[in-house]
Amino acid sequence: MKLQPRFVQEDRVAGTFRVHRDVFLSQEVLEAEKAEFFDKVWLYLGHESELDKPGDFIARQVGGRPIIFTKDRKGQIRALLNTCRHRGAQVCREDFGNAKIFTCFYHGWAYGTDGSLVSVPDADSYSSLDRESHGLVQPKLDSYSGFYFLSYNPDVEPLTDYLADAKELLDLVANQSESGMAVVKGAHHYSMKANWKLLMENSCDGYHGMSVHQTYVEMMMSLGMTPSLVKQSGDGAVVADYGINLGNGHATTWFPELGRPLISERGLELVAAHRERMVERLGEEYTRRALNTSRNTIVFPNLVIVDLNFGIQIRTMFPLSPTETAITGWQISPAEVGDELKGYRIDNALTFWGPGGLATPDDVEALEQCQIGFATSKEVPWSDISKGFGKPRPTTFDELQMRTFWRRWNFLVTGEQLPEEGESYAQLLGPISEKAKVSS
Ligand code: FES
Ligand SMILES: [Fe+2]
Known part of the structure; x- marks a missing residue:
């Protein structure tokens, strides 16, 4: 939710510009920053050179979420939200490496490097479990000149417009x-x-x-x-x-x-x-x-x-x-x-x-x-x-x-x-x- 405009004051005639120090102290301001831009705009994820071979991955935090930055087995660079679709554990607990699959250590659900759900232990016990729709969730991803950005906003503007x-x-x-x-x-x-x-x-x-x-x-x-x-x-x-x-x-x-x-x-x-x-x-x-x-x-x-x-x-x-x-x-x-x-x-x-x-x-x-x-x-x-x-x-x-x-x-x-x-x-x-x- 937007806050009242009381934090930035400028006077073009006098040539003065000031910022209220609440912006450095307030929890309410931090929540607004998360809601109004960290959750909405493009955020830097990583550089293409960080992933050499198919299966290479790096786990990092972007915008407060755990992300797997990975090159899938077919060579496509992806951003995968590092949370199991079962009950939430991180499916990748290494900082970096090369993987064929990401296996959740809690109950063993396993995902391909493209995020697809490939195996579920004791799957017969489910009356219906649609594997297609239970892959790792992927935020929007785009790159410019080798620099990869993601956004948690499906309607975000094109990256090239955003970068100006x-x-x-x-x-x-x-x-x-x-x-x-x-x-x-x-x-x-x-x-x-x-x-x-x-x-x-x-x-x-x-x-x-x-x-x-x-x-x-x-x-x-x-x-x-x-x-x-x-x-x-x-x-x-x-x-x-x-x-x-x-x-x-x-x-x-x-x-x-x-x-x-x-x-x-x-x-x-x-x-x-x-x-x-x-x-x-x-x-x-x-x-x-x-x-x-x-x-x-x-x-x-x-x-x-x-x-x-x-x-x-x-x-x-x-x-x-x-x-x-x-x-x-x-x-x-x-x-x-x-x-x-x-x-x-x-x-x-x-x-x-x-x-x-x-x-x-x-x-x-x-x-x-x-x-x-x-x-x-x-x-x-x-x-x-x-x-x-x-x-x-x-x-x-x-x-x-x-x-x-x-x-x-x-x-x-x-x-x-x-x-x-x-x-x-x-x-x-x-x-x-x-x-x-x-x-x-
Ligand atoms: S939380 Fe991942 S398999 Fe249960
Ligand atoms: Fe400095």
């Missing part, structure tokens, strides 16, 4: 590989004592980079690398640097990648050769977009793709309660990169993004600090998200990205439609080339 301009950002990842992008096996699972939306804000927030991640930046600079964050420290370089509204609550930061990665001369040659091949495939302009910018993209409601060129992080999150969030992170890289570059990316995944790395614990600390601060919400009820509101072209250091998220959130939770802000991807960056379109 976020499609371009997914393509910029997918097109980095000649042979296909590949998720590194395994995932980081961690949690934080803070509301899930704080991490969506944080994941596209250039403003906090130099304060929260100062230690990381200093360490990398002492090793000879210039992280792209440093550009915004005011060296006066004239470069395109935007916060971009991608439509439907999706947004991205767009900033130039500077400095050199910490790899050997041989590694640099491999990077240059990979870039050259991409220029041949897709042209210089598209290659520059894909490989010479860094992008922190949020796809509403709970998908993040951070492409910092020294690695690409996929992240999802889901609320365990208004004040606690479960988070999963994966790394994805071009399948054809050799051991040195892959090792470099994995090393960054551990040292930067990992739950024990140099970035994530600092971010989590900042968000948990916010959550503790919200105990004052009766006295201090509003958070300010006005930075760059009214500027002709807000930058990655502004807060257009968060406002884009919040306007969509506000519309879905309350029905109140606030006017959109910002130029489109095509207005800011020009249309993508025909060559790049063909490949994506």
Whole structure:
């Protein structure tokens, strides 16, 4: 059920935008989020590269439900609700593997990898049991550029409409590989004592980079690398640097990648050769977009793709309660990169993004600090998200990205439609080339 529109206030003349802190505290708000969008829109499930062979499966939580992400014996990728049609037990209790069938351990009902019910112990005792209609239930499933999404809403809009301009950002990842992008096996699972939306804000927030991640930046600079964050420290370089509204609550930061990665001369040659091949495939302009910018993209409601060129992080999150969030992170890289570059990316995944790395614990600390601060919400009820509101072209250091998220959130939770802000991807960056379109 929709809530009264009292959570988001903006004043276009004054250039102010604020969000009521009840959104980070209230059980009623959380229930509305589940009913009004987690149960209705497209949610990220996984990447095609995670399932190699027929029978491969991964069990994971999506939108608060246990799901089996699987490639059936015929090679079709599926999402199966991991609950037995008999009396409810999970039919798959492994995190991942390869299966011929999923046998429920409670009473032994068995299902094929396509979800069909294939055997029922003592089936003769049933006067009528229609096996056809007792397969594992399958939510709606679709993919774009190798990224699989599901929806629990049978009437959900087409995925390509839902993704709006976020499609371009997914393509910029997918097109980095000649042979296909590949998720590194395994995932980081961690949690934080803070509301899930704080991490969506944080994941596209250039403003906090130099304060929260100062230690990381200093360490990398002492090793000879210039992280792209440093550009915004005011060296006066004239470069395109935007916060971009991608439509439907999706947004991205767009900033130039500077400095050199910490790899050997041989590694640099491999990077240059990979870039050259991409220029041949897709042209210089598209290659520059894909490989010479860094992008922190949020796809509403709970998908993040951070492409910092020294690695690409996929992240999802889901609320365990208004004040606690479960988070999963994966790394994805071009399948054809050799051991040195892959090792470099994995090393960054551990040292930067990992739950024990140099970035994530600092971010989590900042968000948990916010959550503790919200105990004052009766006295201090509003958070300010006005930075760059009214500027002709807000930058990655502004807060257009968060406002884009919040306007969509506000519309879905309350029905109140606030006017959109910002130029489109095509207005800011020009249309993508025909060559790049063909490949994506
Ligand atoms: S709950 Fe699965 S067989 Fe009974
Ligand atoms: Fe951060």
